Amino acid sequence: MKSLYKIVAVVGLSIMTTSCFDKAKPNYQFFPNMYEAVSYETYSEHNVFKDGVEAQLPAKGSIKRGFVPYEIPNTPEGYALAKASLKSPLDSLSINQDKAKELYTIYCGICHGDKGDGKGNLVVKEKFLGVPSYADREITEGSIYHVVTYGLNSMGSHANQLSQEERWIVADYVLKLKAGL
Structure with a gap:
């Protein structure tokens, strides 16, 4: 039970x-x-x-952490000022040449050519015309940085694609290409 x-x-x-x-x-x-x-x-x-x-929205006047504002205006006078006075904050030992070549190939080589001669793939196919060779230009690292930041003529700004450090690395690489032409 x-x-x-x-x-x-x-x-x-x-x-x-x-x-x-x-x-x-x-x-x-x-x-x-x-x-x-x-x-x-x-x-x-x-x-x-x-x-x-x-x-x-972020507060007025606030900037992103690690970002340094670029104070030179996008004017012909600003270009001349950047060309005359702007110097790279990077020392030559901290620039990785492999990374510089990679960034240049991705963002610049398509128009300016891998050698900087103005004969990139888009120029050869006549999509863009009038891309200058670096040998024909009076450029400094400051003017290159300014142009990559703001763009010039047909070239658009690459400030959203490249960080400030990467823009300086590309400017150094462009000067090395100019010296080789």
């Missing part, structure tokens, strides 16, 4: 624990926001932000 009570108790207990289970509706959720997050549309206005999207 005792074993019958035990069997009935075990069966009854297992029925009670499994009868409330429903795969379609899970059990109670404690802190449901942790499981079902409130989604926000990007750049949309919500009452979460007091001033709308403006609350997400």
Whole structure:
């Protein structure tokens, strides 16, 4: 008789624990926001932000960590100033020539050519015309950095593609190509 009570108790207990289970509706959720997050549309206005999207903007005058502002303006006078006075903050030992060649090949060689002679792939295929050879130009590391930062004539700015250090590395490599022409 005792074993019958035990069997009935075990069966009854297992029925009670499994009868409330429903795969379609899970059990109670404690802190449901942790499981079902409130989604926000990007750049949309919500009452979460007091001033709308403006609350997400950085403070005026703030600069990105590690970024040094480039104060010379994008004018002919600024170009002349950069050409005359701007010097590279990198020493010659810290410049990796393999990286310099790689960056030049990716961003500059397509137009200016791998030797700096103005006969890159796009010039040969006549997509761009009038790309000068470095041998024909009076350039300094400051003028190269300025042009890579702002662009000049048909050449666009590469400031978004290359960091400040990479622009100085490319400027050093361009001067080495000019010396070889």
